[in-house]
Amino acid sequence: xxxxxxxxxxxxxxxxxxxxxxxxxxxxxxxxxxxxxxxxxxxxxxxxxxxxxxxxxxxxxxxxxxxxxxxxxxxxxxxxxxxxxxxxxxxxxxxxxxxxxxxxxxxxxxxxxxxxxxxxxxxxxxxxxxxxxxxxxxxxxxxxxxxxxxxxxxxxxxxxxxxxxxxxxxxxxxxxxxxxxxxxxxxxxxxxxxxxxxxxxxxxxxxxxxxxxxxxxxxxxxxxxxxxxxxxxxxxxxxxxxxxxxxxxxxxxxxxxxxxxxxxxxxxxxxxxxxxxxxxxxxxxxxxxxxxxxxxxxxxxxxxxxxxxxxxxxxxxxxxxxxxxxxxxxxxxxxxxx
Amino acid sequence: xxxxxxxxxxxxxxxxxxxxxxxxxxxxxxxxxxxxxxxxxxxxxxxxxxxxxxxxxxxxxxxxxxxxxxxxxxxxxxxxxxxxxxxxxxxxxxxxxxxxxxxxxxxxxxxxxxxxxxxxxxxxxxxxxxxxxxxxxxxxxxxxxxxxxxxxxxxxxxxxxxxxxxxxxxxxxxxxxxxxxxxxxxxxxxxxxxxxxxxxxxxxxxxxxxxxxxxxxxxxxxxxxxxxxxxxxxxxxxxxxxxxxxxxxxxxxxxxxxxxxxxxxxxxxxxxxxxxxxxxxxxxxxxxxxxxxxxxxxxxxxxxxxxxxxxxxxxxxxxxxxxxxxxxxxxxxxxxxxxxxxxxxxxxxxxxxxxxxxxxxxxxxxxxxxxxxxxxxxxxxxxxxx
Amino acid sequence: xxxxxxxxxxxxxxxxxxxxxxxxxxxxxxxxxxxxxxxxxxxxxxxxxxxxxxxxxxxxxxxxxxxxxxxxxxxxxxxxxxxxxxxxxxxxxxxxxxxxxxxxxxxxxxxxxxxxxxxxxxxxxxxxxxxxxxxxxxxxxxxxxxxxxxxxxxxxxxxxxxxxxxxxxxxxxxxxxxxxxxxxxxxxxxxxxxxxxxxxxxxxxxxxxxxxxxxxxxxxxxxxxxxxxxxxxxxxxxxxxxxxxxxxxxxxxxxx
Numbered sequence: 001x002x003x004x005x006x007x008x009x010x011x012x013x014x015x016x017x018x019x020x021x022x023x024x025x026x027x028x029x030x031x032x033x034x035x036x037x038x039x040x041x042x043x044x045x046x047x048x049x050x051x052x053x054x055x056x057x058x059x060x061x062x063x064x065x066x067x068x069x070x071x072x073x074x075x076x077x078x079x080x081x082x083x084x085x086x087x088x089x090x091x092x093x094x095x096x097x098x099x100x101x102x103x104x105x106x107x108x109x110x111x112x113x114x115x116x117x118x119x120x121x122x123x124x125x126x127x128x129x130x131x132x133x134x135x136x137x138x139x140x141x142x143x144x145x146x147x148x149x150x151x152x153x154x155x156x157x158x159x160x161x162x163x164x165x166x167x168x169x170x171x172x173x174x175x176x177x178x179x180x181x182x183x184x185x186x187x188x189x190x191x192x193x194x195x196x197x198x199x200x201x202x203x204x205x206x207x208x209x210x211x212x213x214x215x216x217x218x219x220x221x222x223x224x225x226x227x228x229x230x231x232x233x234x235x236x237x238x239x240x241x242x243x244x245x246x247x248x249x250x251x252x253x254x255x256x257x258x259x260x261x262x263x264x265x266x267x268x269x270x271x272x273x274x275x276x277x278x279x280x281x282x283x284x285x286x287x288x289x290x291x292x293x294x295x296x297x298x299x300x301x302x303x304x305x306x307x308x309x310x311x312x313x314x315x316x317x318x319x320x321x322x323x324x325x326x327x328x329x330x331x332x333x334x335x336x337x338x
Numbered sequence: 339x340x341x342x343x344x345x346x347x348x349x350x351x352x353x354x355x356x357x358x359x360x361x362x363x364x365x366x367x368x369x370x371x372x373x374x375x376x377x378x379x380x381x382x383x384x385x386x387x388x389x390x391x392x393x394x395x396x397x398x399x400x401x402x403x404x405x406x407x408x409x410x411x412x413x414x415x416x417x418x419x420x421x422x423x424x425x426x427x428x429x430x431x432x433x434x435x436x437x438x439x440x441x442x443x444x445x446x447x448x449x450x451x452x453x454x455x456x457x458x459x460x461x462x463x464x465x466x467x468x469x470x471x472x473x474x475x476x477x478x479x480x481x482x483x484x485x486x487x488x489x490x491x492x493x494x495x496x497x498x499x500x501x502x503x504x505x506x507x508x509x510x511x512x513x514x515x516x517x518x519x520x521x522x523x524x525x526x527x528x529x530x531x532x533x534x535x536x537x538x539x540x541x542x543x544x545x546x547x548x549x550x551x552x553x554x555x556x557x558x559x560x561x562x563x564x565x566x567x568x569x570x571x572x573x574x575x576x577x578x579x580x581x582x583x584x585x586x587x588x589x590x591x592x593x594x595x596x597x598x599x600x601x602x603x604x605x606x607x608x609x610x611x612x613x614x615x616x617x618x619x620x621x622x623x624x625x626x627x628x629x630x631x632x633x634x635x636x637x638x639x640x641x642x643x644x645x646x647x648x649x650x651x652x653x654x655x656x657x658x659x660x661x662x663x664x665x666x667x668x669x670x671x672x673x674x675x676x677x678x679x680x681x682x683x684x685x686x687x688x689x690x691x692x693x694x695x696x697x698x699x700x701x702x703x704x705x706x707x708x709x710x711x712x713x714x715x716x717x718x719x720x721x722x723x724x
Numbered sequence: 725x726x727x728x729x730x731x732x733x734x735x736x737x738x739x740x741x742x743x744x745x746x747x748x749x750x751x752x753x754x755x756x757x758x759x760x761x762x763x764x765x766x767x768x769x770x771x772x773x774x775x776x777x778x779x780x781x782x783x784x785x786x787x788x789x790x791x792x793x794x795x796x797x798x799x800x801x802x803x804x805x806x807x808x809x810x811x812x813x814x815x816x817x818x819x820x821x822x823x824x825x826x827x828x829x830x831x832x833x834x835x836x837x838x839x840x841x842x843x844x845x846x847x848x849x850x851x852x853x854x855x856x857x858x859x860x861x862x863x864x865x866x867x868x869x870x871x872x873x874x875x876x877x878x879x880x881x882x883x884x885x886x887x888x889x890x891x892x893x894x895x896x897x898x899x900x901x902x903x904x905x906x907x908x909x910x911x912x913x914x915x916x917x918x919x920x921x922x923x924x925x926x927x928x929x930x931x932x933x934x935x936x937x938x939x940x941x942x943x944x945x946x947x948x949x950x951x952x953x954x955x956x957x958x959x960x961x962x963x964x965x966x967x968x969x970x971x972x973x974x975x976x977x978x979x980x
Contacts, residue, residue, distance in 0.1 A: 035456055121687070127456050128402045132615060133686040135608060139679025145678070147668050205633030266467060266604060273460050315464035315471075322457050323449065347849055542844045546833050549822075549848055553830045556819040561818065563779060564890070565834035574842055683902035 002178050007295045009168065013184040013253060015209045015291020016191030017043075020246035022275060022283035023198060024239035030215040030278040031235045034119055035127050037134040040265025041141040043238050046247025048145055049106055051154050094159045096134040099248045104241055109241030115234035116232045117200035126180065138262065146258040153255035158183040183252050190249050194242060196282055201238075202280070211235055215278060270318040276331020286329055290314050346587020350540060357536055361529045365522065373634055376521030381633045383528035384589045387535045389613040389625035394539060395575050396611070397620035398548060400555035404459045404607050405446070407467030407473065409439040409580040411602035413587025415480065418487045418597045425497035428516075428527070428592045431548045432585065439584020440577050447576035451569060454558070465529050466604055472600035486598035501689075509592050516593055531589065535582060536626070542578070543622055551575055552620075583610075613684050618694030625691055632678070639677060642670035730757040730792075732898055737861035738777055738787035740770075740953075747773045749953045751787070755898075760920075760930045762940045766973060771933045772814060774950070775900050778931075779811050780804045802839050803945035814903050814933075816883035818890065820876035826869055827875050828858040828889050835894045849965045861889045865919065880910045885916070892923065897925065899923075901932040905939050917942050949973065 021043055028036045041243030060076035118137065122130050140260070157163065162182040170178075202208035210231055247256070254260070271290055275282030290313075296302060298310035309316075321328060340469055360367070364382070368374040380555035392406055415489030416438040450461040473481040489506050498507075508515040542548045553562050554568050561568050585641050591597055600606070601690075613632055618624025643666055651659040669677045689696055731888040733755035740748040748770045755761045756820045762773050776782040778789050780801040780924055789796040794807050810831075818828050832854050837843075862868045870878065875886060884904060904920070913936065920943055924930070932939050940947065940961070947964045949957040951973040957964055964970055 096440055100538075118683075118687075128400075129686055129690060131402070131456070131459065132611065136679045136682030136686060139675060139682065143673060143676035143679060144668075147673055262605075266463065270464060271458060273457070277456075308472055311471035311475045312468040315468045318450065318464050319461060321451055322461055326453060326457060347847060419950045453772055522725045537842075541847070544847045544849070545844045546829075546837070546846060546848055546851065547842060547844045548827060550830065550833065553819045553822060553826075556816060556821040560817045560819060562801040563805055565839060565894070566801050567800075567802050567839040579851075 003170070003299065006178055006180070009180045009184070011295035012188040012288065013073055013191075013287035013291075014294065016188050017246050017250055017264065017287075018268055018271045018291050019284045019287025020191050020242055021136060021264055022193060022271040022287045023049060023195060024243045025268055025272050025279060026275070026278060026280050026283040027198075027211075027239045028237055029241075029272070030280070031122060031211055032119070032232050034236075035130045035134070036119070036186070036239075036267065037131050037269075038114070038138040038141065038265070039134075039239070040268065042110070042243035043247040043250075043264055044102050044112060044142060044145065044256065044258065044261030045105060046244030047048055047251050047260060048149060048247075049151060049244065049335065050096050050150060050156055050248045050251045051256060053099040054092070054095040057095050058099075060134040062187045069095040093157075096156055096158060096248065096252055100245060103244045107241045107244030108237045108283055110244075111237030112233055114240070115236035117238060120229075120232070133279040138265070142258045142261060153257040155255040156251035157296030158186075160254040162186060187249050187253060191246070192297075198238070198242060198255065198333050199280070207231065207234065240244035267314055270314055272328075274318055274321045274328055276328025280332030282328055292319065293317065341344070354537060354540065358533045361533055362526075364529065365525070371515050372635070372680065373637070376525045378633065378637055379525045380528045380589075380593050381637075382630045383429070383532040384527065384586050384593070385610075385613065385629040385633055386532050386626045387528075387589070388583055388586035388610050389577040389617070389629040390535055390539045391612045393579075393614050393620065394542060394551075395579035396614055397625070398543075398555060399572055401451075401454065401572060401576070402459050402611070403450075403462040403579075404574070404604060404611070405462035405464075406579065406583050407602050407604065407606035408446070409443055409529075409583035410587035410590070410606065411469065411585035411597070411599065412442050413439045414489055414591045414597035414601055415587075416584070417591035418438065418489070418586035418595055419480075421489055421591070421595055422493040422495065422621055423494060426495070426509050428509050428511050431509070431592060432588050433592070435588025436581050436584045439587065440581040442572070443577040443580025443584075447573050447580065451572045451576060455671060463604055463607070466602060466607055470599055470602040481597070481599060483601075486596050488596045500598070502674075509595055528589055528593065531585065537586070540622060543571035547571075547574075555620075567670040576607075595699040601607045612678065614692075615690075616685050618691055618692030621692070621694040624692050624694040631693075635677070636674055639670045640672075640674045697724060732757045732792060732894055733778070733931065735774070735778070735788070736787055738774070738784045738789065740773055740777060740782065740784050746953050748777070748784070751950075751953075751955060753948060753955065755929060755931055757929055758927045759945040760924055760932060760943050761838040762932050762934055762944035762947045763950055764937075764940055764947060767890065769950040770953040771950055772902055775811065775902055775931070775933065777902060778804075805894075805896075806839055808897035809900065810891035810894050810898075811900040812884070812887050812891055812904055814906065816887045817877050818883055820874070820923060822875060823851050824862060824875050824878075824886055825858055825871045825947065825950050827886055828856055828861060828893050831890045832858055832893045849852060853861055859895060861906065864892075865889050866915070881912045881967070884908065884959075885912075888916075888919070895928075897929060899928055899930045901934075903932070903933055903935065913939065917932070954957060 021039060023266065024042070025039050026336065028034045028039065057080055058078045061082060062074045063082070065073040065075040078092060080091055082088070084091070114137075118133065120258045122133060164183055165179040165181045168178050168180045202212055210228075214228065214231070247260075249258075267290075268287075271286045272283055274290065275284070275286030278334050287329060294313055297306075297313040302309060361383070364379050365374050368379065373379070384425065388406075388410065392403070395406075396402055413435040418430040422538050446462065446465045450458055450465065453461060474483055491506065495507075508517065510516070511523075511527065514523050516527070542551075550561070550566065550571055554566075554571060558568055575691040587597075587601065590601070609632070610629075613628035614625045615628070616624075616631065617626065617628030644663060645662045647666055648659065651662040654662060667673070669680075685692060691698075726736075730808055731754050733753070735751055735753040751770075751774060753761075753774075763774065765771055773782065777784045778796065780796065780799055780803070784797060785795075787832065791804075791807055791809060796804050796807070796809070799807070801893040819830065822830070829848075829851070836854070859868065859871065862871055865888065867882065867885060867889065870882070874882065878886065884907075888901075888904065901920075905916050908916065917939055920930070920932075924943070930943075932940075944961055946959065947961055948955050949964060949967075949970050956973060957967045957970050959967075
């Protein structure tokens with residue numbers, strides 16, 4: 001029982017990341033009809049927003065190290081600490097959550113720039129061409145990041161107060177050994193909150209209504225005289241923000257590097273297909289489902305029966321789903337089925 | 339633009355002879371470009387074969403596979419195993435490398451071709467990623483995991499067990515190793531296989547079979563109502579292109595007898611897509627041009643560094659020199675992939691037909707210019723050729 | 725129907741519903757060998773659905789379609805074509821990337837090679853007989869001068885004629901035509917009528933859906949009238965012309 005709960009928990013944070021990325025992919029595909037292979041790069045850019053903010057906050061000045069007395073030693077102290085003392089230290093410690101504030105406007109701008117500058121010229125072209133051009137863009141973006149930040153992963157830390165682990169076992173009345181890092185719980189909660197926010201936006205605002213109508217029948221909405229162009233841009237920016245936030249918050253879980261976007265992209269595409277191309281609830285459900293299944297398959301008991309299953313489980317499920325039920329778990333009949 | 343032209347067979351003979359001559363004379367005409375060394379020319383030939391094969395699937399049928407690198411990897415692993423188990427002679431390595439890759443292609447193709455469009459792409463991608471992940475994990479006894487599969491002194495090699503203490507043996511063809519004749523032996527083996535591969539591709543393009551493949555790309559539904567069972571056609575095209583990839587993979591092992599899983603990664607699949615697109619999808623020569631150009635520039639660009647750039651731009655005034663170096667530097671050396679990605683975008687955006695489309699447009703433009711004075715403005719549309 | 729003539733197409737009890745909407749209800753239709761059978765009826769009557777059931781694009785919920793002694797229901801489109809049924813679609817289904825000549829050669833290859841043949845080392849140029857036949861049929865339909873053009877650039881009317889050529893080259897036993905003259909000029913329509921009359925003399929059985937009554941009465945031997953998914957009348961053109969039910973179905977929309 002403990003092991004099962006632990007695996008479900010372990011799957012939740014990764015599943016949350018899959019769900020957030022898949023959500024953006026589905027928004028772009030469902031409303032704009034765009035197959036965006038650069039979506040993983042947006043996730044990566046979000047993560048590097050966090051890295052950048054941390055770098056900015058820790059811009060330092062060399063000062064005399066008073067603790068060493070027998071020769072002149074210097075140490076780097078961030079300006080923030082020099083100016084604000086303990087408050088400065090706290091701000092630096094909280095750089096990851098603070099990055100959210102910075103990432104939102106940046107991702108909006110990147111999203112708008114991408115849609116206006118490139119994506120909109122590809123609405124009428126084939127899926128193959130969309131895949132190819134966004135694939136090229138993804139390479140460009142990740143290489144730029146690589147040349148700016150280097151090829152090595154850059155660890156980010158969560159604030160001290162949440163860096164420990166929660167004793168989930170005691171909370172659920174199970175054994176005390178069942179612990180789970182706070183940050184991963186936070187990531188899961190955050191993912192659920194963002195997903196809830198997106199759904200609320202689509203459900204309760206007029207903007208969202210038009211977007212949903214567009215997903216159901218793009219041609220008709222265009223005929224209604226609604227300025228579909230501007231809404232497309234906003235939807236794309238929204239997708240970019242969701243991916244970016246997923247990236248920011250993921251940095252304490254796995255240190256970001258320039259190719260993390262590609263790694264997640266391939267899996268997220270698979271998630272979208274399993275959920276059903278164009279179905280938002282499907283993308284979210286499949287994201288969590290596959291995250292949890294992936295973590296189950298890495299249990300030793302399972303690996304003894306099917307060696308290496310944890311490496312291929314997601315792809316395997318995708319193959320089965322595409323063959324047996326091409327519209328995915330929750331996709332509408334007819335979408336991309338021909 | 340029609341992909342297939344009904345050309346006279348005589349023209350094809352000329353094309354074939356010219357092509358063979360060009361390949362065989364590569365050490366001569368590549369000299370001025372600084373590319374006439376065997377290592378690079380081998381790469382041209384190997385990736386040329388890979389791209390020609392990929393084009394038989396993507397170019398003719400329009401099915402975009404994102405997992406062809408898997409067959410490249412299978413070909414490499416098989417070839418190295420043949421060296422380890424049978425003989426250092428390259429013939430069994432090439433034959434089995436191609437055949438086993440073909441077998442994999444039958445399996446993967448049979449399943450993936452049950453769907454089309456983006457679902458087909460995702461299925462092939464999923465299979466390639468599974469192969470890649472498994473090569474690194476459970477299949478380590480076969481693939482030797484991250485280290486890669488290598489030859490060893492104590493390999494069984496039932497047909498020619500190694501002489502004691504003579505170091506690692508080299509792949510050879512009846513006594514001629516790939517390094518003989520300053521490495522040209524290796525190149526000519528690759529080159530001759532490239533010529534054969536090109537010949538087969540030419541015949542397929544000109545055959546009723548090839549015409550049916552293009553018809554599938556053009557309107558698959560109509561093919562059904564016209565009486566064709568399209569699935570076996572697609573499967574055959576898929577398997578042929580998988581075997582081309584297997585041949586390319588085994589040639590990689592022949593010229594350098596080791597195999598690693600990174601050859602199967604999906605970025606490697608992306609590279610062959612780019613080669614095909616850059617040259618011209620569905621044209622005969624385009625994919626070869628694409629493969630050659632990419633490997634050539636990869637070689638040149640990745641060798642550049644800031645110092646060399648300063649030398650190149652040293653004729654400029656100093657601030658301009660620094661400015662140019664500042665602009666160009668991110669694109670060379672380590673940044674070669676950036677150039678590649680940008681190139682990818684530029685081609686897809688501005689020239690979806692690739693270089694061959696550019697060439698054809700240029701020819702049409704020149705022709706129109708010349709015939710412009712003759713009064714008859716009605717240019718007879720001609721099937722373009724590549 | 726008591727005639728003992730050969731029945732080529734025998735549709736019995738075909739039903740089809742789309743999400744609660746009855747598109748076809750209990751359709752019975754017999755087409756005799758060599759006749760031109762027109763199916764007319766107002767928009768949305770289910771005419772195209774009926775053809776789709778015949779060629780395997782749609783599976784009927786109930787009932788069956790027999791072609792001679794071959795059961796078409798349950799077969800795939802390519803099997804139905806190989807059995808000898810060809811179809812011209814309402815929106816032309818051609819190969820837009822191929823030249824006209826190639827467009828016509830593909831179905832000729834299907835007729836000769838069957839559903840699958842792997843012959844990668846044969847050159848298309850050696851297929852002299854096929855090329856001749858394709859050229860001949862293009863001449864027949866007045867498309868020979870565009871033979872080497874890519875078909876995507878043709879006018880809509882020409883595309884329809886090309887599709888007809890693609891069907892005719894297969895010498896099907898049964899030809900299904902879905903509004904073959906829609907969108908054509910008067911001149912082209914008359915040309916098509918002439919052409920269809922000519923092939924009629926060759927004994928090909930045809931089922932034709934048409935709105936243009938001029939075309940229907942020029943060509944049809946018998947007419948079935950479809951309204952709201954059911955056949956409400958059938959018979960020779962004269963019988964149908966005088967049938968009050970038919971007049972009612974059209975509500976004076978067309979003057980029969």
